[in-house]
Amino acid sequence: MKKMMASLLVLGSMTLSLYAYSDSDRIVDMQTMELSMVKIQKGILYNDKEMVIKGIENLKQASIKVEVDKKQEMDYSAEFAKKQTENIIKYADKVKASIEANQKHAATTNYTKVLNQCVSCHNKIRKWN
Numbered sequence: 001m002k003k004m005m006a007s008l009l010v011l012g013s014m015t016l017s018l019y020a021y022s023d024s025d026r027i028v029d030m031q032t033m034e035l036s037m038v039k040i041q042k043g044i045l046y047n048d049k050e051m052v053i054k055g056i057e058n059l060k061q062a063s064i065k066v067e068v069d070k071k072q073e074m075d076y077s078a079e080f081a082k083k084q085t086e087n088i089i090k091y092a093d094k095v096k097a098s099i100e101a102n103q104k105h106a107a108t109t110n111y112t113k114v115l116n117q118c119v120s121c122h123n124k125i126r127k128w129n
Contacts, residue, residue: 025065026066029062029063029065029066030062030066032058032059032061032062033059033062033063033066033118035058036055036056036058036059036062037055037059037111037114037115037118038055039051039052039054039055039058040052040055040056040092040095040111040114041111042055043055043099044099044104044107044108044111047104049099049100052095052096052099052107053096053099056092056093056095056096059088059092060088060089060092063085063088063089064085064089066081066085077124077125080121080124081121081125084117084118084121087117088114088117088118091110091111091113091114091117092110092114094106094110094113095107095110095111095114098110
């Protein structure tokens, strides 16, 4: 019985380790992030707090899932992307706080900071010119 339980445990852990974050997963998450940014901007322009908050929630969920290619983990890319994700979440929270306080200019300033984090990551990791 112990051998059967041990083999099931090993088999289960091997199955979980086979799942890898694929390029198609990354593309879907990046598209979600892009649509979230559009929703946030539209919400600010239309003075729709709920739209902004939903966009921020979607952005934060997708940005947490984005991973760097495992081949790049030996260089700065993984650490850089992690820091960009932390900054995106930090500035997104500031957008939310600003919009809830009816501070539209502060919300747009922090929205721009989120966008700058996105562009910075794409410049370094996605090799934009």
